[in-house]
Structure formats: C-alpha cells, structure tokens
Amino acid sequence: MLSFDFGGKNSCDDFEILIARRPDLPSPKRRVNTINIPGRDSNLRFDEKTYEDITLTVECSVKDTQNLADKIDEIKSWLFTAGESDLIFSFQPDKKYIAQVVNAIDFKQVYKYFSEFPVIFNCRPFKYAVENDLMNIISSGTVIINPGTVESEPVMNIYGSGDIVLKVNDEQISFKDVTEKIIVNSAIQDCYDDAGNNLNGKMTGEFPKLKPGENIMEWSGDVVKAELLPNLRWL
Structure with missing residues (x-):
C-alpha cells in the first residue's frame, strides 16, 4: 500500500x-x-x-x-x-x-x-538521502564517494589550529588563525564556530562541493581530523 x-x-x-x-x-x-x-x-x-x-x-x-x-x-x-x-x-x-x-x-x-x-x-x-551520516576523515588525501547525481553541498568540521589549507578536488580554501575547530557550511555559504560566531573573515576561497563520483580531500597545516556531513542529492 x-x-x-x-x-x-x-x-x-x-x-x-x-x-x-x-x-x-x-x-x-x-x-x-x-x-x-x-x-x-x-x-x-x-x-x-x-x-x-x-x-x-x-x-x-x-x-x-x-x-x-x-x-x-x-x-x-x-x-x-x-x-x-x-x-x-x-x-x-x-x-x-x-x-x-x-x-x-x-x-x-x-x-x-x-x-x-x-x-x-x-x-x-532535489531529493536528499534520508540517512545523512557524518564521515570521520583522519588523513589527508582521503577519497570521498558521492553516489548522488548532482553536486552536494557538504558541511565540514575542521579540527586544528593556526593557518590551514584545505583542498577538495581542484578547489582550494585557506583559513587563518584557526582555534581548535572551524565549521564550513556549503549549504548556507557560511563559516563559523560551535558558538555560531561568524568566521567568514578567516576564510579565503569558494565553499567546497562534492561532485558525483570520486572526490579527493587534502589539507596542509596543523589539522587533527575533519568531519564531513555529505548532504547527498539526486535530481
């Protein structure tokens, strides 16, 4: 039924x-x-x-x-x-x-x-995945698979300090003076911390997207780990 x-x-x-x-x-x-x-x-x-x-x-x-x-x-x-x-x-x-x-x-x-x-x-x-599971990424160069049919707009939690460079495929984003954690929300085009404080001034570059298929996530700087909420989408 x-x-x-x-x-x-x-x-x-x-x-x-x-x-x-x-x-x-x-x-x-x-x-x-x-x-x-x-x-x-x-x-x-x-x-x-x-x-x-x-x-x-x-x-x-x-x-x-x-x-x-x-x-x-x-x-x-x-x-x-x-x-x-x-x-x-x-x-x-x-x-x-x-x-x-x-x-x-x-x-x-x-x-x-x-x-x-x-x-x-x-x-x-778009249609979205019902199960939007958080992915833990512990090493630079990790391959992320997007099974959707269009680019997704992920939310990324970057744990680290100081100056950090994040690269997703060919897109590079730079962060200045990170303190413990910075949140990069591509869905709402905003960068902030856990308290909701605006940190867009610390970010340079375009908000990352995950293309359908394979995506490579790399970083340099003092990064402990990253977490990624993929927000997968289909037409």
Whole structure:
C-alpha cells in the first residue's frame, strides 16, 4: 500500500489515507537565460547552474465510518502545521524531499463516509538521502564517494589550529588563525564556530562541493581530523 511520511507522521498509519496511484515525479527545471542578439544565429545562453522548485501532486482519499468531518480536520491540521518538512514516499524510503503543502485542500465527498482530496507539495529541487551520516576523515588525501547525481553541498568540521589549507578536488580554501575547530557550511555559504560566531573573515576561497563520483580531500597545516556531513542529492 502506498503511503508517505510528512511532518513526522505517516499518511496510512496515522490517518488511514489511501493514495490512488504513485505520484508523478518531475525533474526540476534548470535556470538558463537566453538573450536574442540581432544579426546573430541562435541565442546567447547564460546557465546559472541552478534549478527551480518542483511541484508534486498526491491524489488521496480517506474513509471514516464514525466521524469523517473530525478526521478531515485532523488531516488539515497535520498537513498545514508541519510547515516545510521531510517528505518520504513508501516506494523510495531511502530518499526524501524537503516540501511544504501549498494548496487549499478541497475535500470532495464521494460517499457518505468517503472523501477524496489532492495534496500539492512545493518541493526544493532535489531529493536528499534520508540517512545523512557524518564521515570521520583522519588523513589527508582521503577519497570521498558521492553516489548522488548532482553536486552536494557538504558541511565540514575542521579540527586544528593556526593557518590551514584545505583542498577538495581542484578547489582550494585557506583559513587563518584557526582555534581548535572551524565549521564550513556549503549549504548556507557560511563559516563559523560551535558558538555560531561568524568566521567568514578567516576564510579565503569558494565553499567546497562534492561532485558525483570520486572526490579527493587534502589539507596542509596543523589539522587533527575533519568531519564531513555529505548532504547527498539526486535530481
């Protein structure tokens, strides 16, 4: 039986919602701008290398022989108060969307104890790994495998002191006057410490990304170890 987890609850187990069919899973639209230049064949293209959000529609139905109106109230409360949450479908339990319900849900009563309704989720462009496990890296030159289909934006904890140079593939990042630990968060493009203090002034270079396949992580300087949260992504 098809179901989905959202906002920490399961559609079937918690609300006895039935899903009519597996929802369509569209790919995100890539942002490519075109400029028409008079006297020139074709268009000039500018690829932003970013993607639009996607929309998923799930056709649902619910039955309640006791009090259907109360159950509908519970479902609406669950879907709307969850805000932006993880969305996991039973047919792909190892991957998740980051989604939010965006439609005014129209419950259509088709029988006395039976209602049908669509749920429309606005999702960030990618699917993410449900298990986002922290990797411990104890030596420079470690190979990191990204099994995803697009670049991931990891979070790295660098433990060390003084001036440090970190290299991920061909991208080099330099840090000045590190004290014990520095956190490099590529997802939010920020560098800070455990207390949340901004350390962007100590960093030079682009925030690292992990390409699909093999990635080599190297460093120089007084580094004890590194920890990496990969944030794997799929189209």
